[in-house]
Amino acid sequence: MYLRPANERGHANHGWLDSHHSFSFANYHDPKHMGFSVLRVINDDQVQPSMGFGTHGHQDMEIISYVMQGRLAHKDSEGNVETIPAGDVQIMSAGTGIQHSEFNGSDQEAVKFLQIWVLPSTAGGAPRYEQKTIAQTDRMTAIVSPSGGDSAVAIKQDMTLYRLMLNAGDTQTLEVGSRRGYLHVIEGQARAGGQQFGPGDGVGLENAEALTLDADEAFTALWFDLP
Template sequence: MDYIRLADDRGRANFGWLDSRHTFSFGHYYDAKHMGISALRVINDDRVRGGAGFDTHGHRDMEIISYVLDGALQHKDSTGNEFVIPAGDVQLMSAGSGIMHSEYNASANDPVHFLQIWIQPNMRGVKPGYQQATIKQHGKLTALVTPDGRDGSLSIRQDATLSRLELKAGESIELQVGSRSGYLHILSGQAHSGQQRLQGGDGVGLVRSDALVLQADTDMQALWFDLPEQAS
């Protein structure tokens, strides 16, 4: 393990309607030691109160993933897409040459909890795109986002794969990166790797190591990012 990011050490922004934890530097939160891993630039752990959300704003040349943990998110963008993203769904918006969008809590009363993830693309100025899917778990590790959209996954403009990891208490897995990079973000449950204990919101980055051996202490769920050695 080359990089440990504990949940309680993350940056925080609280605007009343939004309570956000920043794994990496974002917005008004800046820390030169936490700028991202390879092409992975943002993991924001966002909780938005009922009836609130992000007003229309723009992005370009970024692959933006939303993963809803609880509740539902309402998406609308300048290319005509308007969808609700329920818990468990994964959404990928390729900003490309430029796109305007808004994200609102789909409920007027209940909060929504989701991860906002930004991955730097390996091509710029391309046509914006939108994808969304419900992907059922198959085994311990299931691909959600891949470079080629294999097995029903969403297709990203980067040599990167995002997978959902699920382990039952007592199960273990070895995550290989070889000469590449990797990042593990714990969604729920508890686990350990060696002497390092991990729980929801914690993260582990691999930038020079070959593998991460993870043992689940309880039923757990995480996101695993297989990334290029460095951003292209």
């Protein structure tokens, strides 16, 4: 079992940006934490009001933004100009190349969001953008999937991203079989296998491992079903 405690993540505080890196990113490099399966980046970012990332480029990467608090303003070279509110999920498939910027859409409050990078199944292709508000329909609700459709945004990879929401006292078992899985906690506390998991903690499963979570309080996490 791959454990990634929140307090052991990489950290960079630039004043306008406070970021925690689950995996190696930018100036933070740890050969033990380079990613998990096709999951390459989970950055837990807090951006101050009216600040953000200026125009920059990406290529051959599936980039997911999940806003936890506030609003994230997006603009890209394909002509997409959008604001992403808390709870929405956005994906940008960089394909052959795209330029974009991301800013805090408020001049009053910080925006908190997860920036997630996933390696695509194939290189190239036309860049694309998609954003959805996805209602929670069960404990495990798919928000990103290969097929997309009305209830999830589409990704160019054999992976599904679920939002997991438990109430206090709920129990949920996560199993991977012949695949792999990664859990990233957003809020709340839960116990599993003698470990306590809270915001920012991560755990990866492979080789038919399973994890049974017992929620001590309202608990929200992202569960990645990975190849």
